[in-house]
Amino acid sequence: MRLVIASNNLRKRREIEAILGTPRINIVPAEQTRFIEVVEDGDTFAANAEKKARAFAGANGLPALADDSGLMVEALGGAPGVYSSRYAGETASDADNNDKLIREMQGVKNRKASFVCALCLIIPGENEAITAEGHVDGLILEVPDGVAGFGYDPLFYCPELGKSFARATAEEKASVSHRGRALRNMVENLGKL
Ligand code: IMP
DSSP states (O other), rough: EEEOOOOHHHHHHOOOOOOHHOOEEEHHHHGGGGOOOOOOOOOHHHHHHHHHHHHHHHHTOOOOOEEEEEEEEEETTBBBBGGGTTTTTTOOOOOHHHHHHHHHHTOSSOOOOEEEEEEEOOOTTOOOOOEEEEEEEEEEOSSSOSSSSSTTTGGEEETTTTGGGSOOOOOHHHHHHHHHHHHHHHHHHHHHH
């Protein structure tokens, strides 16, 4: 199956390609993909993933896979959630978002959080979306630890790995991450079709 990835987040793309790139799934390189700006105004990760997948499938005339993901912090009532990429403002960098999270969590005892990933695959000509989800539980650190990965990885301590995501190798992160789990669920769902 030829597939476009409906994301212009390079680091997210790389994680998806590393897990999904099998001989049966031929990912169209970014430079051959028609990119479009999609306003992510859905209330849920699933709604945003479907919106992105439908837009990219339409623009490219090929099956399109979208990932909408984010961090949900228990003590912040699930924030930043669907606003994860723009927690500190529309043009916020990862560093800005991490700084805001550190401030909001200052003195907070409950450090529980989860990364959540919703995937949606749209195949042109087929109305039904194929979806999958994954999540990983962890704890928000008081200070960043590590430099690997992206987004909130330096502040996310993963008990399953015994380290922050930003200290994990790409393989270690993929083995337990929300995105790794969602992608493996997606492959399983595709196999059932
Ligand atoms: P999206 O591109 O709208 O799905 O935004 C996802 C945002 O959630 C990213 O910009 C990050 O801030 C955060 N995020 C999602 N997945 C990860 C991850 O694997 N590590 C760290 N941050 C992530």
